[in-house]
Amino acid sequence: MIIPILNGLLRFTYAPVTWMIFLVNAAVFFAGLIPTLEAQAVMDHYLDESHFIDTQGRLFAQFIGTFPDTYSELMKKLAERARAGEEDKVKLLGSLAIRNEKFLREATALPLKGDQVEIGRWRDRVEIIKNTQDRHPSYVLGLTAQDEGLNKWFSYIFVHSGAYHFLGNMYFLLIFGSMLEPLIGGLAVLVVFLASGVIGAGMFLLLSGATAAPLIGASGAVSGLMVLFCLYFWRAPVRFFYMFLPSTSYVGYLFLPAWVVMLMFVLSDVAGYWGTVNDFGGVAYSAHLGGEVASLIVGATIYLLRYRKPHRLTPAPNTPAVGHIVSFADLVEQMRSPNPIQRRNSRV
C-alpha cells in the first residue's frame, strides 16, 4: 500500500474553504443516504429481474437496428448478435440499455415488434424506474443526457454513489485542498474546485458523451486541486505513506517529487480513459482529465498574473531529499538517539 499523505490535514482555521467544501459534500451525502438507498432498492428490484433485462435487451437490439447511425460499431455488432438469439448478448444489451437516454425516451412510444405483453410490462416498469429516478439524489443532482441548463454542471460535484466513492474523493480533497489553501487563498481553492468540476463535466460530455446514467462525484474537481498542488510544488518532495510488509522496517514514508506525482495522476487518467469502452460506462476518466486541464489553465493564469518566472518552492533545510525513504524502524531508532541534533533533524 502506498498513499500520499503530504503533511496531513490543516485545521479548519487554516483551510476554511476546503473544510466547507468537505462539509457541503458530507451534508449532501448523509442527507441523500436514505433516499438513495430507497430509490436504488426499487430500481435494483427491476434491474435484477432477468425477464425485464431480457425484454429490454431484445428491444434495445431492435432499436439499434432501427437507428444504426446513432450507435457505435460495437453496439451495432452486439445488437446484431442479440437479434440472432445469443442470450448473453441480449442480457448485456439489456443492462446497457438503461444508460441509453435516446432508447429510454423514444422506445417507450415506438411500435416495437415481438411479444406485446412483455413489451407492455416493460413499458410499465420503465415508467416506474423513471419515476423512481425523479427522487433518486444521484439523478436529481447528477448530470444526465436529458438535463438542460447549467445547474447540474455544478450540483453533480457534490453527489457520491456510496461510502467508498465519498471517502476516497474527500480524502484527496482534504489532503491537497488544505495544503493549497494557505498558499493561494480560499477563494482560489473554491474557484479551482468549481471550475475543475465544470470543465470536467464539459470534457466528459465532449469525450464520453452524456448518458441516461448520471455523472456524479467530486473526483474531477479534486483532480484539479491535486494537479494545481503539483504545479505549485513542482520539484518539492511529496510525502507518501507506505506499508509493504507488516513490520516497522517496511512501514514508513517515501518522498517523491511533485511532478512525478502529477505525471502519475495524469497518466493513470489518460490510460483509464483510453482503456474504457464508453458504451459500458464506469469511472469518468474524461471528467478527471477535464479537472486536470482546468487546473493547468488556472495554474498558467496564476503564473502569468503573479509570477514572472516559474514558481519554485525551495525545500526547507530539514526537508528530506526526493526518493528518500524513512521507515518507522529508522524513526524509532533516531528518536532513541541521545544526540538532540540528530533527533531534531530526523523529524519529517
Add this chain to the structure above:
Amino acid sequence: MPLLNRAKMAAPMDRLAAASVDWLVVLVPIFVALSAPFKRHMLESMVLDDRSEFVLTVTALALIALIGSWLYQSLMTYFWGGSAGKLLFGLRVVDVWTHRAPRLGACMIRGGGYILGTLLFCVPHLSIFSNVRRRPLHDKLADTMVISLRRPAVGAPHSAEASFVRGIYAGFLAIVLLVMGIAGGQITREIRDQEQLATILGEEDEVAPDLCEAVTDAMERAPGGRINDGESRLQTALAMFAAGTVGRECLRLEVDEVLHRQGEESALAYVAQAFVHADQAELSNAYLEQACKVEPDSESCHLTSLISSWASSEAEGVDQALDAIADEPSLFVKIWRVRYLMKLGRYQDALTALNSMGSQPAVASFMGVLKVKAMWGENHLGEARLLGSTLIDSLDPDMQTELAGWMCYEELNLSCRARASSGCQVIEKQMAEREDLLETPIAALAVLQLKDQCGKGSAHDFNELITEDTSSAMQTLVEAYQSRASGQRVAARESLRKLWANEKTPDTIKDEALRRYVSWSTSHDELTSAQELWKQATGRQRLNAGQDLIRRHLALGDYKQAVELLSVLNSDGETNSTWARELMVAAYKSGQHREAWAWLKKYRDGLDNFGGPRSPASVDDFSQVVMALEKEFQRP
C-alpha cells in the same frame, strides 16, 4: 568463494519488500498505462466473443509485460546496481566472484531468470528462504547475489525454514503435474468431441439458434417430414408439453424463436407463453387475453377459455370450451382433452379419444401410457397389464418410471402379492439404480407401498425415503406411514386427513392420502369418518377411493354399507362389472343370497365369463357363486 562469505547477504524480507515496491509502485502502474490501448480492444473482443482477436490482444499484453519487466530488471541492475525497490531498501546486486556490479550480459540473464521464476508463480524465488546463500534461480544463472548496504548480513536459513520451502516446491510440483494431467485429458476430450461434431455437421459451422432438442428430434421422426417452421415446431412443442414429455424451458425456447427472433406475433405463441408463465397467474392471463386480441376467432383463442376453466376446476366450462373448439383440433388440444377425461375418470371416453388420435410419433409413448391407465380404469386389467408390459421396455427412463410406478402402485392396491408384477419389478430394479427415483411422485408412492408390505413393513424404514429434494407433501405422507408403522395410528390418520384437506397438496398425493385414510380404517367408526371425507372427492379420486371403501366395508363384513356405496357409485355411472362380481361373491358368502341373485340379474350382461366355467380348472369363486345362485333361484 571467500568473497561470497564476506559479503553482507541481504535479508529475505528486505528483498520481498523491494519486490513489492517494484511490482506495486513501478511495474503495475507502467503496465496499466501501456496496456490501456489494448484494454479496450480486449474488452470489445471479449464481449463479441472474437477469440482470435482476444488471444492476440492478451498475447500482446503479455509480451509487453514480459519484455518490460525483463528490461526493467536488467537495465536497472546494470546502470544502478538494482531495481528501484532494491535501491530504496539499500540492496545491491553484485557479481558473486568479484563482488562488483555485474556485467550487462549477466544482468540480462538475471532479468530473464527473474521473469521465468515469476511466470512459475514466483515459486523459484522462494529459494531466498532455503538456499544456503539465499540465491534463487536468477542469481544462480547470472552468478550474482544480493547484498545489503544498510543492515548487517543475515546468515544461512535455518534447516526447518529450508525444509518448509522444499515442501512447498514438492507441493507445487504435484499441483503442476495434476493440472497438466487434467488439462491433457480435457484437451483430448475436446478434440475428440470437435472431431465428432465436425463429422456430424460436415463442414458447416453455422451457429444454430437455441431450440429445444426434444422438439427437433420429434420433428425429425415425424412421418413424411413435417415442415420445420416456427409455428409447426411450436405445435409439436405444445403437444409434447401437454403430454408432459418436455418442460416449460423447452416451450420457452420455441416461443422465443417465434416471438423474439422471428418477431411473428401469433395467438398460438401467446397461448404457449401463457403455459410458460403458468406460475404467474396475472402474466399468464395477460398472454391469454393477448391471444384473443391477435386472432379473435382462432382455436388458440377458444383454448384460452378452456385453460381458464381448467385452472379454476370448472368442469362445465371445460366441456363447453372443448365443444367450441373446431372439429379437428390441434394435437395438443386433443391431448389436453384426454388428460381432462382421465382426470374426471371418464376412461371409456379417454380410450375413444386416444384411439381417434391415430399415430403420433412425438407423443406416442405418452399415449401408450395413457391407454394403459384408461384400460386399467375400465377394469380391463388383463389388457392393461399386457399393453403395459409390452410398452414398458421401449419407454425413455422418465416415462418408464412413471408407467412402472403407476402399474406397481395400482397392482399393490389390489393385492399385496403384486410384488412380482412387471411394474413392481422395474421399480425394485430402479430403486437400486436410480437415485432420483423418488422425485417421480407415483414411483415414490409405489416404493412406499412396497416397503409397507400391506402394513407388515419394517417400522424404521420409511424415513430413509426422505431426502433434501423431497416435497413437503411427500414428506408428510412418509411421516404418516412411519407413524402407522410405529403403532401411532391416530397420528398417521390425522396426517393423512390434513394432507387431503390441504389445497396445495398435488393431486397424486391427495389421491393416495384419501386411499390410505380409507384402507387404514380398521373399525366401523373410522370407516364412517373416511366415508365422510370421500364424499368431498370428485372424478378419479372419488372412484379410486370409493372402490377402496367398498373393499374395506366388505372386509369388515359390512355388506349393507358396501351395497349402499355401490349404489351411489352406480348412480354416478362410476361402477363396473368387476365390482359387481366382487360384491356378489361377498354377498353370497355373507349369507345374503337373495341380494346376490338380484345383483347378478342386474349386471348379468356386463359380467365377464358369465357363460360359466369352460373347464373344471377354471372354476373360481365367482363361477362357483354363479352356479350356486342359479341352482338356488332358477329351480323350476
